[in-house]
Amino acid sequence: MIKRLTNIGPGVLVTAAFIGPGTVTACTLAGANYGFALLWALLFATIATIVLQEMSARLGTISGKGLGAVLHQSLETSPWRWPLTVLIILALFGGNAAYEAGNLAGAALGIEAITSHNTMIFKASVLVLSVFAAIILFAGSYRQIEKFLIGLVLIMGLAFVLTFFAVKPALSPMLSGLFVPKIPDGSLLTVIALIGTTVVPYNLFLHASAAKNRWQGERDLASARADTVLSIGLGGIIAILVASTAAASIFAQGLSVTNAADMAVQFEPLFGSFSKYLLGVGLFAAGLSSTITAPLATSYALSEILNISDQRRVLVSRIISLSILVIGAVLSLTGIKPIQLIILAQFANGLLLPVMAGFLIYALNQRQLLGKYTNGWAANLAGCCVLVLTAGLGLRLIARSLGAI
Template identity: 50%
Template sequence: MIKKLFQNIGPGTLIAAAFIGPGTVTLCTLAGVNFGFNLLWAMLLSIIATIVLQEMAARLGIISQKGLSEVIREEIKIPFLKWFVTILILSAIVVGNASYEAGNISGAILGLETIFGKLILNIDSLSINLMSLVIGVIAFILLYIGNYKFLEKALVTLVLVMSVSFLITAIVTKPNVLELLKGMLIPRFPEKSLLTIIGLIGTTVVPYNLFLHASLVKERWNKTEDLKLARKDTIISIILGGLVSMAIIVSAAAVPFKDISNAADLAEGLAPLYGEFAKYFLALGLFAAGITSAITAPLAAAYVARGCLGWKGNMKSKSFRMVWIVILFLGVLFSSIGIKPIEIIKFAQIANGMLLPVIAGILLWIMNKKNILGDFVNTKTQNILGFIILAISIFLGAKGILKVFNFI
C-alpha cells in the first residue's frame, strides 16, 4: 500500500519542495510568533489556490507534452505582447531565481549551523562560509546527473525529511487543537497582520512552480490516463507542503518570547522549552527546506529559459546545464561571502509581482483552448475558481510592488 502510494508521488512533491524554502519558513515563523494561530486560515486559502493552479499546469503539461513557456511562445501571436511576456518571464524567473538562490543556500546553512556550528574561512578581510560550498556541491551533483527519476527520488526523500521534522516539532509543542481549528477555519485580521497574510499567500502561490510543474509532469507521464495520477500527486503533495507550513506556524506560536527573526532562532528558542531534540528536528527541517529550494530554483530557471528561447534537448544538454550552473554559482558566491544583491532582488520582486497575475490570466486563457487541450479544457467550476485566484493574484502583485517601493 505505502510502496504503491510512493510510486505515484513525484512532480507534485518537487513543487512542494520548491514553495517551502527558507523564505516561507521564516515568514511562517514570524506569523506564528507575532499572531499565534490566527493566520492559519491564510495558509489554508493558499493551499486551495495552489492546488487549483498547479492542477491546470500539470494537465497542460501532460496533454500538450510541452512546458508552459513553450505553449505561451507558440500561442501569443502579437509580436509586442509575446516579447513583453517573454522578457517578464525571463526577468522574474531566471533573474529572480538567481537573486533568491543565495537565500535558499543560506537557509540550508542556518539549519546545518544550528546542529554543527559555523565553519568560516578567513582570508585577510574576506570571510567565506564553507557551508555554502558544501550545499552548492550537493546541489550541483544532483542536478548534473541529469536523470529525472534520480533527482525526483532525492527530492522526495528530502521533502519527507523536512515534513517529518517540522510536523514532529509541532506535535511536541502540544498545541490546543480547538484553537488551531479556529485559526484555520475563521478568517481573522489582527492588527498589522495584512502584509504577513499577503506574504503567506505570495510564498505559496509561486509563479515559477507553474512552469516547473508543466515541464516536470511530461518527464513522468505522457498519456491522458495519467491525469488521475497527476491530480492525486498534486493534491497529496501540496496538502503535505501546506501542513508543513502550518506546522512551522504552530511551532512558532508555542514560543513565549518575541525576539525571533528566523527558524534558526526558533530552533534555539524551542530547546529550553521542549528539549534539545525539538531544536534538532527543526534545524534538520530548515536544512531540507533550503537545499530542496536550492535545487528546484535553478531547475525551474533552466526549463523556463529553454521554453522561452526555443532551445532543444533534455536535462543533460549544454544550454540547459549552463543556465542552472550560472544560477547555482551566483547563489553559492553571494551566500559564501555574505553579499545581498539588493537592487537585483528588488527588480526580481517587482517582476514576480507583475508575473503572477499575468501568468494566472494567460494560464486561464490557455486552459480554455480546445486546439491545445481538446476535451480536457477547464470546467465551469475550474474557471470560476481560476478567476477568483486571478483577482487575488492581482491584489497580491499590486501590494508586492507597492511594498518594494515602500508605499505600504
C-alpha cells in the same frame, strides 16, 4: 491510496520548491507574532496552489507541452513577442537567482543552527551546498532528482511533525485559526507573505514540464491530479505545522524570533537540544530542496520559451541551472541581508505571478490544445478568484518593494 503514494512524483518538485527557508521563516513569524490567528491564510494559499498547479499538470499531461512552450507558441505572431519574451526571461532569471540566494543561505543557517553561529561555517556551508546541488543537477536524471527530493521532503516533514507533537498545541484554537479568517492589527503584511511564498510563478513552468515528462495523455490524468493534491497538500500541512509549533511555544511564552534559526535556538530551554536538531534538519532540508528546484525550474522555463532544439537542450539547461546556482551563491556570500534578497524576489514574484496565472487560465481554455479537458466553469471561477487575489498581491508587493506604501 497506497498505490497513489508509491506513484507520487512531479508534484513533489512543487512542494520542495515552495517549502523553502522563506516559507519556513514566514510561517515561524506568523505563529510567533500572531499565534494561530493566521493559519487560515496558509489553508487558502494551499488550496490556491492546488488550483493553479492542477492546471499546469493537466496542461503538461494532456498536451505534452510545457507552459514555456505554449507561451512561445502564443507569442510567435505577436508584434510584442521579443519585448515580452525578454521581460519574462529577465523576471524569471532575476527572481529565481534571488530565491536561490535565500535558499542557499537558509540551508546554511540550518547547519549553523546545529553547529555554532560562525561566519566561516556559514560561508563554507554555502559553498559545499552549491557544489552538492550542482552535482545533483548535472549528474542525476530527472527521476533521480525526483526521488532525492522526495527523500528531503520526507525528512523535512518528519522534523516538523516531531517538533509539532513535542510542543503539543491546543486543538481548539488551532482549528479556529484554520477555519475562521481574522486579520489582527499589523498582520496584513504577514498574510501577504504567507500567500506570496506559497503561490510561486516559476512552479507553474516547473510542474507542466515535469508532468509532460512523467505522464502521457488521458489515461494518466487521474494519477497526475492525485499526485498534485497529495504533494501540495503535504507541503501545506508542513507549513501549517511550522506556524502552529511557533504559536504553541514562542507566542505562548511571549518570546520573540526573527527567523527560523533563532526559533531553533529559543526552543532549546523549553525542549532541550533535541528541538534544535529537529529544526536545524528541517531548515537544511527546506533550503537544499529549493536550492535544486529553482535552477531546474529556470532551465525548464527558459529552454521552452526560447524554443531550444532537443539536441542543444541538455547543454543549455545545464548552463542556465549553473548560472542560477552561481549567482545565488555569490549573492548569499556578499553579506547582503536576507530580507533584502527576499524583497528582490518578492518584486519579481509580484511582477510575474498575475501575468503567468492569467496566461495559464487562457491556455487551459484552448480547445485545440486540450480538447475536452479545457477548464470548466468551476475551474475558471476558481482560477479567476486566485488571479484577482494574486494581482492584488502583486501590486501590493511591488508598491512595498518600491517603498510606496
